[in-house]
Amino acid sequence: MTGSEDRPSFRLAYVPGVTPDKWARIWHERLPDVPLSLTQVPAAGADGVLLDGDADAGLVRLPVDRTRLSAIPLYTETTVVVIPKDHVVTAADEVTAEDLADEIVLHPLDDVLGWEERPPGRPALERPATTADAVELVAAGIGVLLMPLSLARLHHRKDLTYRTVTDAPQSGVALSWPEDAHTDRVEDLIGIVRGRTVNSTRGRRPDPAPAARKPAAGKQQTGKQQSGKQQTGKQQTGGARRGGGTPRKKSGSGGGRGKPRRR
Incomplete structure (x- = not known):
């Protein structure tokens, strides 16, 4: 695949019966700096328009000359x-x-x-x-x-x-372009007609992901982390008081008063 096109616009041919309006609208939304030029051509002459360089891609009817043209079938009509x-x-x-x-x-x-x-x-x-x-x-x-x-x-x-x-031959519609002219703009159009999202990187070189930021050495802990540690310490102290040290003796024995001494 080659790099970006030298032309300022992208030329899309389409045959009668095909309506490129939806795809053209998405193109304008995603590539506002690249004008899209639409040209209707006869179905029988679509191959020649592409091979002569009069269009960058075309929405055409199958079959096409697959020895010189690439094609992605889109749908088949009733x-x-x-x-x-x-x-x-x-x-x-x-x-x-x-x-x-x-x-x-x-x-x-x-x-x-x-x-x-x-x-x-x-x-x-x-x-x-x-x-x-x-x-x-x-x-x-x-x-x-x-x-x-x-x-x-x-x-x-x-x-x-x-x-x-119900039993008649059917006509298939495809996106087609010259095999030796598979440019980035063609790949953009492929993504649009196939319903890829704007963030999809399929077929294009993805941008390098930013390096993950590591926490700085000696960075102070957050308030929640400090609060968690303080709470843990309190729980440990409470446990030591309940299960740790020797219990204090109660005054007296048996809880009653002793007999008076005889004089």
């Missing part, structure tokens, strides 16, 4: 199907891919679910250029669309809703 509010699918709380077999399922060119072959259902005549274009087609009643939940919320419309698809 996949939903976006449908018109009056669609028959809305009768269920969740559906399977088989339930969509008779539907035209749109497959935009910027899809992030990574289907091994193609989405379920019947394909449209053409693939929409973007997810936003596909959402417009769903609103027009042309088909349905599967996407991560965060994107469904990002493209929310009053005339559309969504339902969870």
